Amino acid sequence: MPKALEDVTVLDFSHLLQGPFATQLLGDMGARIIKVERPGQGDLFRTMTFKNRWVGGTESPNFLAWNRNKQSIAIDLKAPEAKEVLFKIAEKVDVVIQNFRPGVMERLGYGYEAFKKVNPRIIYCSGSGYGESGPYVTRPGQDMLLQGLTGLAAATGRRDGPPVPVGAGFADQIGAMNMVYGILSALYWRERSGKGQEIKVDLLSALLQHQNQEMVWVMNFGENLERPNSSIGHPGMDAPFGLYPVKDGWVSIAMSPYRKLVDVLGAPDLLVYDDPETLYVKRDEIWEKLAEETRKWTKADLLEALLAADIWCGEIKTHLDVMDDPQVRHMGLVTSYEHPRAGTVKVIGPAVKMSETPPEIARPAPIVGQHTEEILRDFGFSEEMIASLRERGIIEQGEA
Structure with a gap:
């Protein structure tokens, strides 16, 4: 072609x-x-x-x-x-x-x-x-x-x-x-x-x-976005946005309705935090509470439950794990060529x-x-x- x-x-x-x-x-x-x-x-x-x-x-x-x-x-x-x-x-x-x-x-x-x-x-x-x-x-x-x-x-x-x-x-x-x-x-x-x-x-x-998204906020409000003290995934984001431990690894949860997440986790007591300002100000405390719940699940079971509820989530994988990811395999992203000295190079x-x-x-x-x-x-x-x-x-x- x-x-x-x-x-x-x-x-x-x-x-x-x-x-x-x-x-x-x-x-x-x-x-x-x-x-x-x-x-x-x-x-x-x-x-x-x-x-x-x-x-x-x-x-x-x-x-x-x-x-x-x-x-x-x-x-x-x-x-x-x-x-x-x-x-x-x-x-x-x-x-x-x-x-x-x-x-x-x-x-x-x-x-x-x-x-x-x-x-x-x-x-x-x-x-x-x-x-x-x-x-x-x-x-x-x-x-x-x-x-x-x-x-x-x-x-x-x-x-x-x-x-x-x-x-x-x-x-x-x-x-x-x-x-x-x-x-x-x-x-x-x-x-x-x-x-x-x-x-x-x-x-x-x-x-x-x-980094224009972050710089526009900082330049226009005259203060830095403060890093969280937990695995919240971005200094400007509130809970639950971040990475969470499970029995056999970690999962990521992106922008998702907090109430729906708490419902999936079966933790109605955590609804006390369901307020936009609270979700930011107390995001580290909320992350700890959510992490206590996610640790009760295996990665596969939690992802299945979250995806069924249309909550944005995904696995945390190492580079070695990625090679066997089904979507990566489906798209043919890992390939190889023959090198005259190195042989087959992935x-x-x-x-x-x-x-x-x-x-x-x-x-x-x-x-x-x-x-x-x-x-x-x-x-x-x-x-x-x-x-x-x-x-x-x-x-x-x-x-x-």
């Missing part, structure tokens, strides 16, 4: 998570992603993993997570000849993506203006932690740091406990989505105007934007469904420089030129 972005080529200088996730999303939709990497080491994520565990004994799961559907060219960016190579490729490229610290690409000679001279239609997208200027511009733009700086960590967890970061790279992934949003908008504009443009995305703006498949141009996993995450010579041939470099670049150590051909 055709792919929505099959005629789009992306020159990808990005590394770690934000940029690579953005280009993976574009690659899933059919864009050709040419990942520019350092000879030898490549993307820093190739050297990072959790608990010193490596897929197939050699490959980083962190790298494999964000780099499928890409080709890799290994080239020394500091070599003068590298500019000749990359700018020749850029003549036929639609998008350039990079997420180095502000100023790095310009100092190396790969800023927007340099690419624009080669290809006026080019779309150049930069990702940073805190924008291009200002008092934080030299700070590292790492995910957990941004969660702390934007109030997300301070709004998560219990009142008498420490701030709690989210258990995933939330800021980077939101930044990646903003990159894709900007790039697709720019591609659409270029179809009408013929003009390329520069896009700048930063994690500070992205993470604040995605992954979460593309999240967007399209009737005419469905996304797919067409390539595994690449080896460093695996496609260097193939890419150069495709962009018009002769065998003699390729051999010369290889012999002088400017490029590297990786072996699968």
Whole structure:
């Protein structure tokens, strides 16, 4: 089947998570992603993993997570000849993506203006932690740091406990989505105007934007939402919204009529709290009372009773549990691809469904420089030129 972005080529200088996730999303939709990497080491994520565990004994799961559907060219960016190579490729490229610290690409000679001279239609997208200027511009733009700086960590967890970061790279992934949003908008504009443009995305703006509901309340009332001292699920919510223990685990209960919940639990004495102000002011006390009741149930029995009463609820599952979830299996969300070194790699498949141009996993995450010579041939470099670049150590051909 055709792919929505099959005629789009992306020159990808990005590394770690934000940029690579953005280009993976574009690659899933059919864009050709040419990942520019350092000879030898490549993307820093190739050297990072959790608990010193490596897929197939050699490959980083962190790298494999964000780099499928890409080709890799290994080239020394500091070599003068590298500019000749990359700018020749850029003549036929639609998008350039990079997420180095502000100023790095310009100092190396790969800023927007340099690419624009080669290809006026080019779309150049930069990702940073805190924008291009200002008092934080030299700070590292790492995910957990941004969660702390934007109030997300301070709004998560219990009142008498420490701030709690989210258990995933939330800021980077939101930044990646903003990159894709900007790039697709720019591609659409270029179809009408013929003009390329520069896009700048930063994690500070992205993470604040995605807390807009909480920020609007705080900014307009001049006070912070106070964290609960129980498992109420949000600092602005009243009881029963939260997580509750059962005999064999936990369940979540979202926005639901309090009276109906108490009825299901068979605890009419708790109706004394059934008042909007009381449900907020005494939410921790109410949570404790409700938890005493939910602990009498098994997870399956409580969910069955709550769902029958049209109460919003669900299981609390670990990542390992999720793999066997019946809805996850039904939707085919867990899939795999074959990697030349790691073997079969289990992954979460593309999240967007399209009737005419469905996304797919067409390539595994690449080896460093695996496609260097193939890419150069495709962009018009002769065998003699390729051999010369290889012999002088400017490029590297990786072996699968």
